[in-house]
Amino acid sequence: MQLHSRTRRSTLAAASAVCALAVTLAGCSGTTKDSAAAKDDTASKASGASANPDAPLKKGLKLAFLPKQINNPYEKIVDEAGIAAAKEFGGEAKEVGPSDASASSQVSYINTLIQQRQDAILIAANDPNAVCGPLKQAMKQDIKVVAYDSDTAKDCRQLFINQASSEEIGRSQVRNIAKQLGNKGEIAILSATQNATNQNAWIDFMKDELTKPEYKDMKLVKVAYGDDDDQKSFQETQGLLKAYPKLKGIISPTTVGIAAAARYVSSSSYKGKVVINGLGTPNQMRKYVKDGTVAQFALWNPKDLGYLGAHAAAALASGQITGAEGEKFKAGRLGEYTIGKDGEVILGSPAVFDAKNIDQFNF
Numbered sequence: 001m002q003l004h005s006r007t008r009r010s011t012l013a014a015a016s017a018v019c020a021l022a023v024t025l026a027g028c029s030g031t032t033k034d035s036a037a038a039k040d041d042t043a044s045k046a047s048g049a050s051a052n053p054d055a056p057l058k059k060g061l062k063l064a065f066l067p068k069q070i071n072n073p074y075e076k077i078v079d080e081a082g083i084a085a086a087k088e089f090g091g092e093a094k095e096v097g098p099s100d101a102s103a104s105s106q107v108s109y110i111n112t113l114i115q116q117r118q119d120a121i122l123i124a125a126n127d128p129n130a131v132c133g134p135l136k137q138a139m140k141q142d143i144k145v146v147a148y149d150s151d152t153a154k155d156c157r158q159l160f161i162n163q164a165s166s167e168e169i170g171r172s173q174v175r176n177i178a179k180q181l182g183n184k185g186e187i188a189i190l191s192a193t194q195n196a197t198n199q200n201a202w203i204d205f206m207k208d209e210l211t212k213p214e215y216k217d218m219k220l221v222k223v224a225y226g227d228d229d230d231q232k233s234f235q236e237t238q239g240l241l242k243a244y245p246k247l248k249g250i251i252s253p254t255t256v257g258i259a260a261a262a263r264y265v266s267s268s269s270y271k272g273k274v275v276i277n278g279l280g281t282p283n284q285m286r287k288y289v290k291d292g293t294v295a296q297f298a299l300w301n302p303k304d305l306g307y308l309g310a311h312a313a314a315a316l317a318s319g320q321i322t323g324a325e326g327e328k329f330k331a332g333r334l335g336e337y338t339i340g341k342d343g344e345v346i347l348g349s350p351a352v353f354d355a356k357n358i359d360q361f362n363f
Contacts, residue, residue, distance in 0.1 A: 051322045058318045061091035063310060064113045066106055066123040068150065068196070070097040072228060074255040074281060074302055075124060077363060078149065081306030082122065088332060089314055091119075101228050103127035103195050110134035114143060120313035123157070124149040127195040132156040144316040148309040150198040158316055158323035159343045161309045163300045164350050166198070169253070169279075170205025172298070174215070176352070177249045177277045180295060184217040185248030188240045190261055190278075192228040192254040202253050221247065226257045233260035241270055252278035258297060262288040282353050282361040289358050296354040303363055305347055308334055312345060 063086050067075035079095040086093035096113070098105035103126055111134050113121050121138055125131055125147055135145050135156040145157040152160075163169070177187060189206065191199045203223060210220055221244050226233025233256055241247055241264075252258035258278040262285065265271050271293055280297045288294040311331035312321075321327040323343040330336050337345050353361065 051324065051327055052319050053321075053328070055319045057089055057314055057320070058119075059090040061086070061089075061119045061314055061317050062117070063091055063093040063120045063122060063313050063317075064116075064118045065093065065095045065097075065306070065309075066109055066113070066121060067095065067097045068124045068126050068192075068228065069101045069105075070095070070099055072101075072256065073284065075149070077281070077302040078124075078306035078309070081303035082310040083306075085307045085310035085332065086314070089311070091310075091314060093310060101126050101193050101196075103130040103193075106131050107134055110138065114138050114141060117141075118143055119317040120144040120146060122146045122148055122161075122309050122313055123152065125152045125197055126150070126193060128153045128156075128197045130195075144313060146309055146313045146316065148305060150196055152197070154342050157343070159312055159339070159345060161305065161312055162344055162346050163198075163305055164348065165346060166201040167205050168349070170202040171209040172350075173202065173251050173253055173278065174206050174209040176296065176298065177251055177275055178215060178218060180275045180277065181218070181248050183214055186219050186221045186244055186246050187249040187251060188222045188224060188244065188247060189220065190224050190226055190233060190236055190240070190250055190252040190254070190257045192226065192257065194225050196228075199253060206251065226252075226254070226260065228254060228256045230256055230260050233257045234264050237261040237264040241265075241268075241274065247274060249275035249277065252276070254278070255280050255284060255299070258294075259284050259288075262293050266291060266293040279350075280353075281363055282358050283363060285353070286358055289353070289355050296352055298350045298352045300347055300350040301363060304334060307332065308337070308345070308347055312337070 065079040065082055067079055083093040096109050106126055121143060132153050139145055146159045147157045148161040189203060224236040224240055226236045250261050252261050258280040262276050265274055265276055266288055276294050278297055279299050281299060285294060285297055308331050315321045315329040321329050325339055325341055327339045328336055339345055
């Protein structure tokens with residue numbers, strides 16, 4: 001069962017009542033007057049183009065998804081959904097990328113995609129700046145650039161497809177684990193890479209949330225990095241628990257990290273004593289929810305993220321939008337979306353998964 005936008009919103013509302021949460025998931029009818037006058041619109045400056053909301057969607061568009069790393073199971077779900085979406089509107093899409101998530105690993109792939117004259121490159125950036133040079137070259141050659149999941153610097157793409165507002169994700173991660181801990185105890189964060197734009201934005205909001213009076217008895221002792229590698233994340237979890245014997249909880253806002261942390265805790269003496277929370281997929285986390293290692297976690301539907309990204313890239317490549325604030329486009333079964341500040345498009349609000357609802361979802 002897929003979690004579509006409307007279903008997701010109702011799921012979040014129900015979850016909020018139970019979990020006290022404002023959690024961790026946010027067509028072409030026309031543009032607004034404000035969008036035409038947007039002073040800081042990078043996309044319009046880069047291309048000099050203006051939107052034509054009545055333009056037909058081009059057939060045969062070539063789209064390329066460039067994930068953080070090719071073997072990341074979460075990003076595989078995103079990209080495969082985007083590839084399937086391209087077929088719906090008569091386009092062709094593919095996934096290419098590195099096997100590691102280092103800052104510069106995506107650069108050579110971007111250069112190759114430029115040579116192949118793709119109509120659009122969709123990228124989940126490992127580093128916001130390392131990929132900028134080749135992406136700017138792509139835009140100069142009228143190849144549209146859409147960041148998804150993890151943003152580039154704003155002048156290196158026309159759109160950013162965000163899972164949810166970074167503030168909502170970050171603050172809700174703290175709220176979720178605080179509720180489980182009774183607002184007391186030491187916690188740690190197990191992140192992906194040190195340069196991951198989305199992770200760092202969420203962590204900044206987590207740290208800010210923890211400064212509020214209600215968290216005075218909670219302490220963030222460490223931010224560890226598992227580099228979105230299963231074994232390293234497993235080892236980092238082990239290291240955190242040994243280094244901080246009073247640790248009560250770990251937030252892992254990465255699907256690779258939370259699964260690795262749960263795997264370690266599930267077969268250790270820490271099971272039932274240390275709370276694991278964060279962002280994961282239902283299929284990945286089901287066994288840990290069933291065996292009591294994890295009580296709850298959250299995520300948006302990664303299939304919807306890829307689907308929205310493909311439709312946004314198609315609208316961009318067809319000239320229906322330029323990436324200016326206020327422009328609107330249709331994204332198939334997800335309905336109409338409006339471009340926000342700095343070219344950001346928010347998928348929607350994430351859902352919380354627990355023993356009561358996890359078997360309703362398959363992704």
